[in-house]
Amino acid sequence: MLLIILKLILLPLLAPLGVGIIRKVKAMMQSRPGASIIQPYFDLWKLFHKNETISRDASWIFLVTPYILFAISCIVLIAVPVFGKAEIHVPFGDFLTVIFLLATGTFFLALAGIDVGSPFGGFGSSREMTLAALAEAILIFTLLPVAFLTDTTNIAMMAVLATNLSMISYFALLFAFLGYLIALFVETGRIPFDNAATHLELTMIHEAMILEYSGKRLALIEWANANKLFFFALLGANIFFPSGLTMYSDTMSLLLALVMSLFKVGVLLVVVALIESVIAKYRFFRLPDILLTGFVFGIIAIIATNAL
Amino acid sequence: MSSTLFTILLSFFSVGALLSLFWSQKKTISNLCSNLFAIAGSLTGIILGAFILVTQEVTSLIFVTGLPLFSLSLRFDMLAGYFMLIIGLIGLASSLFGMGYMRQYFKLYNIGLFGFFYNLFLLSLFLVVTASNGLYFLFVWEIMSLTSFFLVIFEHKHHDTIKAGILYFIMTHVGTMFLLAALLLLYGATHTFDFWQIRVLAGTIPDWLKDTVFVFALLGFGTKAGIIPLHIWLPKAHSAAPSHVSALMSGVMIKMGIFMLFRLFLDIFPNIPLWWGIVVLIIGACSSLLGVLYALAEHDLKRLLAYHSIENIGIILLGLGSSMIFFSLQQPVLAALAALAGLFHTLNHAVFKSLLFLGAGSVISQTGTRNLEKYGGLIKVMPYTALFFLVGAVAISGLPPLNGFASEWLTFQSLFAGVQDPRIGLRSLFLFAGGALALTGGLAAACFVKAFGITFLARPRSTESKEAKESSWMLVVPMGFLAVLCVAIGFGAGNVVAILEQVVAQFTLFRPSEIVAHEGSTVVIQNGFASMNMPILILTLIAVTSLVFLLTRWVSRKQKVVRDVTWDGGYTGLLPFMEITATAFSRSLVLIFKGLFQPTQQKKLEYIDANIRYFTKTHEINFATKNVFEVYLYQPLLAVSIMLTKKVKQIQGGNLNAYILYIFLTLIGLFFWARYF
Numbered sequence: 001m002l003l004i005i006l007k008l009i010l011l012p013l014l015a016p017l018g019v020g021i022i023r024k025v026k027a028m029m030q031s032r033p034g035a036s037i038i039q040p041y042f043d044l045w046k047l048f049h050k051n052e053t054i055s056r057d058a059s060w061i062f063l064v065t066p067y068i069l070f071a072i073s074c075i076v077l078i079a080v081p082v083f084g085k086a087e088i089h090v091p092f093g094d095f096l097t098v099i100f101l102l103a104t105g106t107f108f109l110a111l112a113g114i115d116v117g118s119p120f121g122g123f124g125s126s127r128e129m130t131l132a133a134l135a136e137a138i139l140i141f142t143l144l145p146v147a148f149l150t151d152t153t154n155i156a157m158m159a160v161l162a163t164n165l166s167m168i169s170y171f172a173l174l175f176a177f178l179g180y181l182i183a184l185f186v187e188t189g190r191i192p193f194d195n196a197a198t199h200l201e202l203t204m205i206h207e208a209m210i211l212e213y214s215g216k217r218l219a220l221i222e223w224a225n226a227n228k229l230f231f232f233a234l235l236g237a238n239i240f241f242p243s244g245l246t247m248y249s250d251t252m253s254l255l256l257a258l259v260m261s262l263f264k265v266g267v268l269l270v271v272v273a274l275i276e277s278v279i280a281k282y283r284f285f286r287l288p289d290i291l292l293t294g295f296v297f298g299i300i301a302i303i304a305t306n307a308l
Numbered sequence: 309m310s311s312t313l314f315t316i317l318l319s320f321f322s323v324g325a326l327l328s329l330f331w332s333q334k335k336t337i338s339n340l341c342s343n344l345f346a347i348a349g350s351l352t353g354i355i356l357g358a359f360i361l362v363t364q365e366v367t368s369l370i371f372v373t374g375l376p377l378f379s380l381s382l383r384f385d386m387l388a389g390y391f392m393l394i395i396g397l398i399g400l401a402s403s404l405f406g407m408g409y410m411r412q413y414f415k416l417y418n419i420g421l422f423g424f425f426y427n428l429f430l431l432s433l434f435l436v437v438t439a440s441n442g443l444y445f446l447f448v449w450e451i452m453s454l455t456s457f458f459l460v461i462f463e464h465k466h467h468d469t470i471k472a473g474i475l476y477f478i479m480t481h482v483g484t485m486f487l488l489a490a491l492l493l494l495y496g497a498t499h500t501f502d503f504w505q506i507r508v509l510a511g512t513i514p515d516w517l518k519d520t521v522f523v524f525a526l527l528g529f530g531t532k533a534g535i536i537p538l539h540i541w542l543p544k545a546h547s548a549a550p551s552h553v554s555a556l557m558s559g560v561m562i563k564m565g566i567f568m569l570f571r572l573f574l575d576i577f578p579n580i581p582l583w584w585g586i587v588v589l590i591i592g593a594c595s596s597l598l599g600v601l602y603a604l605a606e607h608d609l610k611r612l613l614a615y616h617s618i619e620n621i622g623i624i625l626l627g628l629g630s631s632m633i634f635f636s637l638q639q640p641v642l643a644a645l646a647a648l649a650g651l652f653h654t655l656n657h658a659v660f661k662s663l664l665f666l667g668a669g670s671v672i673s674q675t676g677t678r679n680l681e682k683y684g685g686l687i688k689v690m691p692y693t694a695l696f697f698l699v700g701a702v703a704i705s706g707l708p709p710l711n712g713f714a715s716e717w718l719t720f721q722s723l724f725a726g727v728q729d730p731r732i733g734l735r736s737l738f739l740f741a742g743g744a745l746a747l748t749g750g751l752a753a754a755c756f757v758k759a760f761g762i763t764f765l766a767r768p769r770s771t772e773s774k775e776a777k778e779s780s781w782m783l784v785v786p787m788g789f790l791a792v793l794c795v796a797i798g799f800g801a802g803n804v805v806a807i808l809e810q811v812v813a814q815f816t817l818f819r820p821s822e823i824v825a826h827e828g829s830t831v832v833i834q835n836g837f838a839s840m841n842m843p844i845l846i847l848t849l850i851a852v853t854s855l856v857f858l859l860t861r862w863v864s865r866k867q868k869v870v871r872d873v874t875w876d877g878g879y880t881g882l883l884p885f886m887e888i889t890a891t892a893f894s895r896s897l898v899l900i901f902k903g904l905f906q907p908t909q910q911k912k913l914e915y916i917d918a919n920i921r922y923f924t925k926t927h928e929i930n931f932a933t934k935n936v937f938e939v940y941l942y943q944p945l946l947a948v949s950i951m952l953t954k955k956v957k958q959i960q961g962g963n964l965n966a967y968i969l970y971i972f973l974t975l976i977g978l979f980f981w982a983r984y985f
Contacts, residue, residue, distance in 0.1 A: 008852070048860075051867050055874040057767055059687045061698075067860070071853040091830070091841040092848070096717055097708060103753055104707040110757040114888065117685075117766035118874045122888025129757050130896045133750030140720075140746045148728060153721075153838040212874060216864040220856070288900050299739060302727065306735055 003087050004078055011077040014262070015230035016040035016223065018269050025273035040226060044219050052215030055116040065112040066213070066220035072105040073227035080231055081159035081238045083257045084245035093154040095143045099136060102187070102228070106132045109221075113209030120201060124208025127284065131193060131205070134291045135186040141298030142179035145172055145305040146239055155235065162242040172304035177240040179297030181272075182290060184232045188225070190272065192282040192290065196225075203281060230265070233272070237264035310367040310384045313356040317434060320349035325427035332420025339410050342423025346403035346430055353396030353434055360389025361807055366814075368440070368504075377501055381441035386811040387575070391437040391567050394655055397793065398559045398662045399430050401786035402552040405666050408782030409552055412673055413462075422462055429455035429556070436564050442491040442501035449487070449564075453480045456561060460549045472544035479541040483531030490524035493517055507576045518577065522584050525572055526591075533565030535625065536595045537937050539618050543606075546614035547678065551669020554610060558617045559662035563654055566624055573632055574647055575815045582636040586737060589629030593744035596622025598904070600751045604758070604897050605905055605933045607680040607890040609668045612759055613661065616704060619748060620657040623719055624650045626741055630722045633734070642725050645833055647815070648808045649718035655804070656711045656797060660703040663790035667697035670783045671763060674776040680762045680890040683773050687764040690778045694764040696787040701756040703794045706749045709846040710794050714801035714831070717840055720745060721833050751897070758893045769884045801842045802829035891931055898933060906934040 020037030027034020054062070079093040092098070106128065113125035147153045149169050150161035165173075186193045189206040199207055210221050238245060244260030246253040282290065324345025331338040364386060371380040406426070410419060432452035439445035457480070461473035495501055497517055498509040510518075527538070534542040542562070546554045573580055573588075599619030606612040627650025634643035670693045671686060672678055687694040703710040723745060726738030768774040778784070797804060830841040876882045898905050912928040915921055959970070 048863050049867060052864075052869045053872050054869060056871050057685070057874055059694075059765060061687070061765065067853050067857050071849065071856050074856070075848055075852055091839075091844040094717075094838050094840055096720055096838075097840055097845065100706065100708050100713055100717075100749075103705075103750070104702070107702065107705065107707055107753050107757060111761050111765065114757070114761035115765040116874045117882060117884075117887050118876075119882075119886050119888060122761075122766070122893065125757060125761065126888060126893045126896060129754035130900070133747070133754045133897070136750040137743060137746035141743065144724065144727070144742075147724075151837060153724075215867060215869075216860050220860060284896065285899065295743070299743075302739060303735070306728065306730075 003083070004090065007078050007082060007087070008074060011080075011082070011230065011234075012074050012223070012227055015077075015226040016044060018230045018233060018265065019226045021266060021269045022229075022273040022276070025270050026277055029274065029277035040222075044223055047214075047219035047222065048216050050215045052217060054214075054217075055118075055212050057117045058115050058212070061108070062112045062115040062212075063217075065108045066217040066224070068108050069105045070220045070224040070227070072101050073224040073231065076101055076231050077227060077234075079155055080234045081156040081242075081245060082234060082261045083254045085160050085247045086249035086254065088154060088156045088160060090154070090156060093156050095147065095153050095155045095158070096140065098155065099139050099143075103132065103136055105224070109209055112213075116212040118212060120204075120208045120211050123201075124205055124211070127205040128209060131186050131287065131291070134288060134295075135183055138179055138183045138291060138294040138298060139187070141295060141302065142176045142183060143239070144298070145176045145301040148302070148305050149173075155239065159238045159242045160245055160247070162239060163245060169305070172301050173240055174301075175297045175304065176301035177236070179294040179301065180236055180240065182294030182297070184236060184272070185275075186287075186291065188229045188232055191276045192279050193287055195281055203284075229269075233265045233268050234261065237261065237268045309363075310356065310360060310365065311369055311382075313352060313359065314382070314384070314434075314438070317349050317352040317356060318431065320345050320352060321427045321431035321434075324349065325424045325431075328423025328427065329420050332418060335414045335419045338420040338423055339407065339414075342419075342427055343403045343407040343410075346406075346427055347400055349427070349430060350396045350399030350403060353392050353399065355396075356384075357389045357391075357393030357396055360384050361386060361393065361810070364810060364814075377495075378443045378447075379441050379502075380444055381502060382438045383440040383504070384438060386814040387567070387571065388437045390651065390655075390808075390811050391563070392434060394563065394658045395430070395433045395437070395560050398556060398658050399433075401662060401666065401790050402556050402559075403430075404789075405555070405669065405783055405786040406550075406552045408780045409550065409669055409673060413550075416465065417462060422459070425455045425458045426553070429459060429553075433556075433560055433564065437567055440503045442495065442503065442506075444501075445503075446484070446488060446491065450484065452561065452564065453484065456553075456557060459553045460545045460557075462550055462553070463548065466548075469548040472541075472548040476541045476545040479531055479538070483528045483538070485528075486524040486531075487528035490521045490528060493521050493524070503571075503576060507578075510577050511579075515581075519581070522573075522577075522580075525569070526587070529565035529568045529572075530591070531565070533562050533569070533621050533625075534595075534618050535591050535621060536598050536618060537941055539595070539599075540937060540942060542618060543602075543611040543614040546617070546665075547608060547610035551610070551665055551672060554614075555662035555665035555669070558614065558665060559658040562617060562621060563658060566621065566628070566650075566654055569625075569628060570647070570651070573628070574635070580632055580636055582633060585629050585632030585634075585636060587629075588625055588632055589737060589741055592622045592625030592627075592629050593741045594622070595619065595625065596748045597744045597751075600748050600755060601897075601901055601904060604751060604755045604894045608678045609671065609680055609683075609759065609763065610665070610678050612680075612755070613664050613668060616664075616752065616755070617657075617661060619752065620653065620661065620704070623716065623745065623748070624653050624657065626650070626745060627653060627719050627722060630726050630738070630741070633726065634722075637729075642722065644809075644812045645718070645725070646722035647812050648805065649715060649722050651808050651811060652718055652804060653712075653715035656703070656715045656794075659790055659793050659797065660700045660710075660712060663696060663700040663787060663794065664704065666783070666787050666790065667693055667700060670779040670787065671697075671776075673779060673783070675770070675772040677770075677772060680759070682770040683763040683768070684766050684770075684884060684887065685764070685768040686773060686776060689776045690764075692778060692784045693787065694760075696784075696791040697764065698760055699791040699794050701760045703798070705753040705756050707753065709798050709842060709849055711797035711801070712794075714798055714804075714840070714842060716745070716749060718805075718831070718833075721838050725837075754897065755894070758890055762888070762890045762893060766887045767882075767884045769887065769889075799843055799846055800829075801840075802831055805831050895931070904936065906936065908932050908934065 019040045024034050024037045110125035113121035150158045194205040246257040328338045328342035367384045369382040435448040463469045497513045531538045596619045603612050603615035631643045631646035703712040706712045706716040723742040829843050832839040910930040914926040916923045916925050
């Protein structure tokens, strides 16, 4: 219980750092000095202390969505493995529950996009739901092989048990990881799917939906996004590369496991930033091809898992 | 006790039907009578269903009639009790809704006749789930089909309604024809129409005959349930009927097909072959995926909901199909889990789909149109309808923490269990079904963002929507009741699973001791492979959201909130037609799945100067999708049957001499037949 409350406070506080790291690496790849990696914290601070302008057309959906979105992004962070065996007793740690919780957040965000009646918001919602509908299946299918290998769908337990897997099963998991990476890119709105750095009406997806937000609500949405990125990075790092998770629950081992997890997340985020830097954004109607590839990776992994 | 309650139920509906017909001239009294008695009857149904589920008592009643083979056999068991509970809940909400909703028809149509058929329809639903004699079953099944047909064509002054009704009439009777054939085949093999004697004698039926009965029953009950490709009547009939009738048809009547499929394949026939389950699973996967895709392309609110019924029937069949497969593989625990998932989703779909249809009815009664493009901004004028519709939309998209999530989760888990099967063929099949379900979930969410967002959010796109008001309390209360039910079933998923374990345990195929799917409020399956606790999830969500709200308020306590216009890009103000429309919203998905939809796009361009083709004066785009099933399946079928009838017509030349010749030839033929065969 204590560990759950600790995660509920600690992980959202660490999350903006992930965004900072990605921005820094991308800046360095573009030969710019870039902002400091703690810049996202300053951004949030500033947004929380700005006055807010809300459209007259907005209904209560628009008003409550940021709170729901942020709460969900914190709750899914509770379920994700960080330490190891000490945290497997989360009552909603099942991976389907977590994926569908995230989908609930997306659902409300898409509604908020339509709510203000701006053409940008509506198209952002349409694009987001199109991609989310296809991405959800990939996420389920890439986590499923791990669930089969470890005989549980509790994600913390999956990560703990994955430490004992044989080398040969990693062959199957390699495909699952590739598929998962694609899901990560689409769910967190990264190039080639979406580009969080532009506001070009022809290409933006996520930014189009939140165009009308300002002040504290925008801060919550940005933070929720950082949480989501952090969640996907932690999940990917600890499920597919579980070494470092501890079986013990004394303070020293827990601390060590936390440092190891953060290190792995850092590496994964750098890799994500590097991939983002070397590819271009895809045309919207070519995105289903990449998504299909991710889906096929998942199927290969499941078949390989069962064949083992 | 059961029989007493059932008699009360029977009399409530019959009296309601007759009184409403009797008062036909006084519309208000007639409407009140029919709906009040329907409410009383539905309440009795709820009590009866709950009574059976609690006492777990099986009662059989047989009234022998003078007619050979035809006896009024009733049987109240757990499965029947469960379905009676569903019928009662939805009947209650729909009847209360109907009391207010029917007022708009007072000047136009015959309310007394409607009340008569409405009560009979509800009654026939209760009769169908309790019937246990084949002929008697067909009789009440036919009452159900006919009364619902009359309810569908209620708004008979619209030409489209009559067309939809006739299509429904034809399709449902083609289905009944297959059912009749199936029952006669069973009679031929066992010499009885009684379901429970058939169950005893099922081992003696030859395999080929069982297979034929399976195919016929699947076609017959599948037509009623609306499986693809027998679904074409469903979107048309559901959108033509008054909304609370659509709620009953979609929430309950199509479930009668599902009920009988569960009854036949899991209860009556032992030792089902593997391929039966495989067929049902494939049909389930295709129906769920195609249903949701067609729903996406729809911009008629009620047709959209009707296509979602096809999708959800598919999800229920995924549960039933995997249950049948597991049973033929001798894995009763998994079979029970899958059957449980299917039955759970049956209840959930009944609740949220009726809620959505009632919500649609409330919107339609205010705006007078079913076209999504004409709505917009209704959340401000109809706040309660919007809230309840949103609850239904979240539930049907299978999103936590509502009830739809709980049953879709269970269905996923039973499919995952199948994916772990050692046989490569079966594993691929379950993988296909799992993929279909995963994709269906995501697409359903996209579709309901569209349905809710385009209807209730942004600014009104027509004067009707601008001037709409909240519906009367008689329309709002039943929606609220169903919305609360959505939340409550989600919260108490563990308890519902506990009840369903008992229902499933009464199938002859399973032994009760083998089914364990819950520990307290936690749903646990396959010895802890997966578990889910809805109450904790819901409470955590509420707690964290409130915490976030309070913290944010405290952090930004000094900041002001200003209301202003939506940013219009420096333009002169946003007009309603600049908002996204339903067609635009789903356009990208339609284009991604264009092989299926075969979209056609016609552009009409008019240039200011035809020589310089840069500046257009008018620009008209007509975006339409092709109904693949009608074009490639039903129209050829129709063409062939018309061609055959024309050929047959040639022997009917109107020449009397020729007809006498036919009679003469037939007579000679008969003589030979009698002499030599």
